[in-house]
Amino acid sequence: MQAKTTILSLPTEEFVHPGTRACTGCGLAIAYRVGLKALGKNTILVVPPSCLTVLQGLFPIASTKLPCLNVTFASTAAAASGILATLRAQGKDNIQVAAWAGDGGTSDIGLQALSGAAERGENFIYFCYDNEGYMNTGVQRSGTTPIGAVTANTPFKGKLQQKKDVPAIMAAHNLSYVAACSAAYPLDLFDKIKKCMDMPGTKYFHIHIPCPPGWGYDARYGIKVGRLAVETGYYDLYEIVNGEFKLTAASEKLVEKRKLVPVREYFRSQSRFKILTDEQIAEIQSQIDAKWAKYYKKDE
Amino acid sequence: MHIIENGNVAAALGVKLCHANVIAAYPITPQTPLTEKLSEYVEAGEMKAEYIPVESEHSALAVCIAASSAGARSFTATSANGLLYMHEQVQWAAGARLPLVMCVVNRAVGAPWNVWNDQQDSISQRDTGWMQIYCSDHQHIIDSVIKAYWLAEKVSIPIMVCYDGYILSHTYMPFDVPDQEKVDKFLPPFRPEYALNPDEPANLNTVTLPDVRMDVKGELAHGYMEIRYLLHEEMRTSLTVAAEGEKRFADIFGRGGDPYLEPYLCDDAQYVAVSLGSLTYQLRVAVDTLRKEGIKVGVMGVRFYRPFPDEAIAKALKGKKGVIVYEKALSYGYEGALVSDLKSALYEYLSGTGKLPVVQNFIAGIGGRDIKTDDLTQTLRDATKGRVSLQPVWIGLKL
Numbered sequence: 001m002q003a004k005t006t007i008l009s010l011p012t013e014e015f016v017h018p019g020t021r022a023c024t025g026c027g028l029a030i031a032y033r034v035g036l037k038a039l040g041k042n043t044i045l046v047v048p049p050s051c052l053t054v055l056q057g058l059f060p061i062a063s064t065k066l067p068c069l070n071v072t073f074a075s076t077a078a079a080a081s082g083i084l085a086t087l088r089a090q091g092k093d094n095i096q097v098a099a100w101a102g103d104g105g106t107s108d109i110g111l112q113a114l115s116g117a118a119e120r121g122e123n124f125i126y127f128c129y130d131n132e133g134y135m136n137t138g139v140q141r142s143g144t145t146p147i148g149a150v151t152a153n154t155p156f157k158g159k160l161q162q163k164k165d166v167p168a169i170m171a172a173h174n175l176s177y178v179a180a181c182s183a184a185y186p187l188d189l190f191d192k193i194k195k196c197m198d199m200p201g202t203k204y205f206h207i208h209i210p211c212p213p214g215w216g217y218d219a220r221y222g223i224k225v226g227r228l229a230v231e232t233g234y235y236d237l238y239e240i241v242n243g244e245f246k247l248t249a250a251s252e253k254l255v256e257k258r259k260l261v262p263v264r265e266y267f268r269s270q271s272r273f274k275i276l277t278d279e280q281i282a283e284i285q286s287q288i289d290a291k292w293a294k295y296y297k298k299d300e
Numbered sequence: 301m302h303i304i305e306n307g308n309v310a311a312a313l314g315v316k317l318c319h320a321n322v323i324a325a326y327p328i329t330p331q332t333p334l335t336e337k338l339s340e341y342v343e344a345g346e347m348k349a350e351y352i353p354v355e356s357e358h359s360a361l362a363v364c365i366a367a368s369s370a371g372a373r374s375f376t377a378t379s380a381n382g383l384l385y386m387h388e389q390v391q392w393a394a395g396a397r398l399p400l401v402m403c404v405v406n407r408a409v410g411a412p413w414n415v416w417n418d419q420q421d422s423i424s425q426r427d428t429g430w431m432q433i434y435c436s437d438h439q440h441i442i443d444s445v446i447k448a449y450w451l452a453e454k455v456s457i458p459i460m461v462c463y464d465g466y467i468l469s470h471t472y473m474p475f476d477v478p479d480q481e482k483v484d485k486f487l488p489p490f491r492p493e494y495a496l497n498p499d500e501p502a503n504l505n506t507v508t509l510p511d512v513r514m515d516v517k518g519e520l521a522h523g524y525m526e527i528r529y530l531l532h533e534e535m536r537t538s539l540t541v542a543a544e545g546e547k548r549f550a551d552i553f554g555r556g557g558d559p560y561l562e563p564y565l566c567d568d569a570q571y572v573a574v575s576l577g578s579l580t581y582q583l584r585v586a587v588d589t590l591r592k593e594g595i596k597v598g599v600m601g602v603r604f605y606r607p608f609p610d611e612a613i614a615k616a617l618k619g620k621k622g623v624i625v626y627e628k629a630l631s632y633g634y635e636g637a638l639v640s641d642l643k644s645a646l647y648e649y650l651s652g653t654g655k656l657p658v659v660q661n662f663i664a665g666i667g668g669r670d671i672k673t674d675d676l677t678q679t680l681r682d683a684t685k686g687r688v689s690l691q692p693v694w695i696g697l698k699l
Contacts, residue, residue, distance in 0.1 A: 042498045046366070053507055060513065060521035062503035067496045069369050070505040071362060072388050078359030082322065082366025082374070083496065085350035089321040089372055095498060113362065116355030 005190050011037050020063040022055040025219025027183035027209035027226060028129050029055060032100065034186040035127060035207075036066060038193035043096045044083055045069070048076045048110060050102035051136045052129070074109045076101045077117035077202075080124045096197065097124040104134045107143035107166045118173040121201040125193065128166060128204070129183075131211035139214045147284075148267075148276045151214075158275050170204040171240050178240040179248075182208040184226025188237055188249040195239075208235050216271025225269050233260040233288045247295060254292075255299050263288055301477050307468035310438040310475055311377065311403045311461070312337035314445030316347045317483040320375040320401075324352040324363035328382040329415050330465035331405040335377055357382040361389035361402070368398040369504060371495030373449065376400070379465060380407035383421045387428070394429025394531060396505050399452035399490070400459070401445060402430075406577065406628070407465040408667040416668020417465040419576060423629035423637050429531050431459040431538060432605040434576040435468065436562065438475040440603075443549070443556065446478065450487050451545050455538045457531070464578045464628075466668075478553055486552050535607045542604065560609035561616060562601035565591065569598030571622040571684045572657075576602055576638060579626055579664070579671065586677040595684055608641050614649030617642075620657040624683045626676070627692075628665045635661050635692045661692040669696055 003009075015036035022029040028051055036043070045068040047053060053070060057063045071079040080099045087095055101110055106128035114126060133151050134140040141151045143164035150158045171178045177196035181189040189207060196203045210226040212219040229235040230250050237251040247255060254260060263285050267273040276284075305313075311334050315323070323342070325335035341347035350372075354360045357378050364374040378386060383404055393400050404422040408414040422432060433448060435441045441463050448459045463469060494502060512523040522530075539560070546559035564584050566572055573583045580601030590597045600616060602609070617623050623646070627636035634640065639661040650656045660683050665671045675695050682688050 044370070044496050044498065056503060056506060058513065059503075059506045059508040060515040062506060064503060065501055067498055067501040068503045068506075069366055069496060070503070071366065072358075072392055074358055075362030075365075075389065078324075078354060078356075078362035079366035081352055081354070081359075082324070082363035082368075082372075083370045085322045085324075085352055085363065086367045086370035086372040089348075089350050090370075112355060113359050116359060119355070120352070 002191065002195060005187050005194075007187070010034070010187070010190065013037065015041070015065045017063045017065065020055045021057055022051070023213055023219070025212040025222045026051070026055070027131065027211060027222050028052060030186055031129055031181075031183040031189060031207050031209060034190050035193060036064070038190045039096055039098050039125070041066070042094055043098055046071055046076055046080045046083065046097065046099040048073050048101050048105045049136070050105050051131065052100055052102070054136060073105055075113055076105060076110050077114040077122070077126060080126070081117050081120065081122045084122055084124060098127065099124065100127045100129060102136070103128060103130040103132060103144040104142040107164045114170075115173065118170060118175060118202040118204070123201055125196065125203045125205065127207060129207045129209045131209040131214055132163070133214050135211050135214040148280060149272045150275055151272070167204065167206045167240070171243075173202070174243065175204055176201050176242055177203040179204070180206045180208075180236060180238050182226050182230055182235065182237060183210060184208075184223045184230065185237060185249055192239060192248070214272070217269055221269065225266075228261065228266040228269055231261040232263040232266045233292050234263050234266055255295055258296060260288065260292060302474050303477055304472050304474045305438070306333070306470055306472050307438050307441050307463055308334035308405070308470070309337055310442040311445055311463070312341070313477055314442040315375050316341050317478060317480060318373065318446055318449045318487055319348070320373045321349045322352070322363065322367035322372040322374040323349055324354050324360040324374070324376050326354050326357045326360050326378070326382060328357070328379045330407060330469045331377045331379040331382070331403070333469070334403060334405065357385045358389055361386045361393060364400050364402075365389060365393050365396060365398055368400055368492075369396065369496050371490070371492050373490040374400055375402070377403035377405065379405045380409050380421045383425060384409055387425065390425055390428045390430060393458045395527070397456040397531065398458055399449070399456050401448045401452055402458065402460050403445070404460050404462045405465045405469045406462055414667040417467055418628040418666050418668065419462070419464070420629040422460055422462045425460070426606060426637055429457070429535070431457055431535065431607060433459065433461050433603055434601070434605055435461065435463040436578050436580045436601050438468065438473040441468065442475060442477065443553070446483055446487060447545050447549055451538065451542050453490055454541050454545070455534055457535055457538060462577065467578045482552050486549060539604070539607050539609060560602070560604045560612045562603055563616060564599045566598035566600055566616060568596060570596040570620060571598075571624065571680070572617060572620050573597065573599040573624045573626060573680055574602060574638070574642060575599070575626040576605060577628070579628065582671065582673055583626065583676055583680070585673050586680050589677050590681060595681065597680060597684065602638065605638070608645065610645035611649060613642060614645045617646060617657055618650055618653070619655040622683060623657045623659045624662065624680060625659065626662045626664055630663055630692060636663060639692070658687060660688055662695050663692050664695040666694070671695065
């Protein structure tokens with residue numbers, strides 16, 4: 001087992017210049033910065049329109065120091081396939097291809113291309129940074145927006161449907177590696193990337209990304225909000241290695257502790273959940289408890 | 301070497317001779333035998349290429365776009381709704397200035413579903429920033445694929461090689477397969493100005509402002525408008541480059557000559573039928589019949605549709621009494637796209653000269669409706685007697 005990376009052992013080389021166009025307190029800025037450190041210099045990136053397109057800057061100035069192909073919304077994983085095919089044709093086997101797409105670009109419009117690439121076993125890492133909505137276009141609901149969240153197009157009732165479980169969909173493709181991470185736990189993200197880089201086929205990462213303007217909290221509390229999602233057992237950090245599911249990092253510790261922070265605290269930390277009633281929160285709490293009862297049982 | 305094969309095989313052989321090294325495709329009739337053939341070449345080891353069987357046409361072109369951005373010579377082919385599904389990527393490839401070659405095996409678009417031939421699919425992509433070549437026989441198909449790679453890579457603009465579904469794709473004809481050495485002489489290896497690589501990072505196709513903007517060194521970089529202007533301007537210049545390519549091709553292979561037009565008995569003709577694709581050759585039969593009746597008609601195939609060879613067309617049709625444009629597609633609510641473009645060229649070059657021909661428009665073969673040579677002969681005969689209608693006339697309509 002590889003040693004856990006700490007803030008002291010994290011590589012100092014930066015691939016994202018300071019002064020990006022990300023919003024203040026953007027969770028993606030953290031995940032991207034640390035993620036690229038793990039991927040390293042020999043990487044080609046693929047990015048569809050999303051917050052990341054904005055973060056990376058306006059032509060002719062870019063904040064990312066790695067080669068990056070900006071592609072159409074639905075084509076991320078297919079474009080990654082095209083780069084991989086070219087690298088094979090050129091006999092270059094030391095370059096990592098990594099796609100970074102938002103949750104709309106993954107769970108909605110990009111799902112077909114992603115499923116196709118995963119089924120073909122394309123050897124690349126796909127990162128879905130999940131800020132739970134179309135934040136770049138002004139906070140509209142996506143497939144991964146959670147139930148109860150008020151968005152620009154679910155303005156009064158909040159989203160009425162469940163969050164789409166994209167990692168489970170990807171795991172159903174029998175991938176060598178699927179991981180759920182959070183911008184609030186960047187070192188866990190770093191270690192997971194390092195762990196899977198030499199695994200075959202498509203590797204899928206789902207990263208929970210707190211978003212100050214989209215979620216409605218003071219920009220300084222992003223890490224706190226992201227951690228609350230994990231500490232309440234609402235969003236779990238895990239990995240699925242060749243089909244084997246395992247909680248990791250803070251979520252793994254929660255199994256030992258046998259104690260979750262009440263999910264109410266997570267919901268009350270953000271204005272997007274303001275319409276959730278006590279009854280609705282209690283209902284979600286019981287779903288979380290049932291999910292964790294299974295984790296506890298597995299641990300016994 | 302002369303062989304007898306179908307049009308799809310002619311295209312596949314052209315792609316193979318050009319050493320395309322990334323191929324992506326999704327099945328759609330009548331394109332399928334072309335891409336199946338390529339998968340055969342690759343699996344049998346006759347062709348050193350990566351073949352990506354993608355899950356959609358949108359992804360097929362995405363693979364080609366990315367492959368080309370990373371330095372590969374890439375290829376895809378499609379038809380009808382497959383091309384329409386690609387539309388976003390079609391525009392993207394042109395804006396990104398990637399020298400892709402794509403065969404469009406022309407087929408009618410839905411709704412309602414129809415698998416037969418017309419040209420609405422590629423005509424609907426006229427304004428995407430791709431060059432378009434229309435082929436009239438199998439020799440044209442294989443030669444056009446080879447010329448297309450040369451031209452596309454010379455000017456960094458993608459190109460569609462269009463040929464009629466079934467009429468060309470599935471029929472067998474003798475044609476010459478060029479020698480590999482000659483093709484290699486004609487077409488140098490693909491060396492893009494920039495290809496994605498970690499040693500020289502660049503952020504491609506990123507958000508570009510309406511106005512120009514300074515880079516980190518203080519030099520002005522293009523705005524969106526400049527980038528798009530250059531696409532247009534360099535596509536216009538491609539007409540000249542295509543002529544160079546044609547000459548180079550003729551020198552090496554001993555055939556070809558006119559890159560834009562394919563005239564038949566036009567020199568002394570008073571009336572000229574104009575068309576795209578295989579219909580051009582069918583019209584030759586009608587012309588032969590009318591010539592025997594003493595009517596001075598000719599036919600002119602338009603091989604290059606974008607960039608539009610306006611000057612060459614105006615020159616060829618100057619002083620003719622009538623021009624009759626036969627089309628297998630139209631711009632709904634007006635008339636055929638080709639006739640509009642052609643009239644515009646004639647007006648531009650010939651208005652005020654007294655040599656402006658009367659132009660008429662016939663729509664034929666929509667959704668694969670049989671085009672009878674007798675109908676072509678009759679409509680052409682009628683058109684030489686005077687204007688049939690101010691509106692496009694649909695041949696063989698049964699209402």
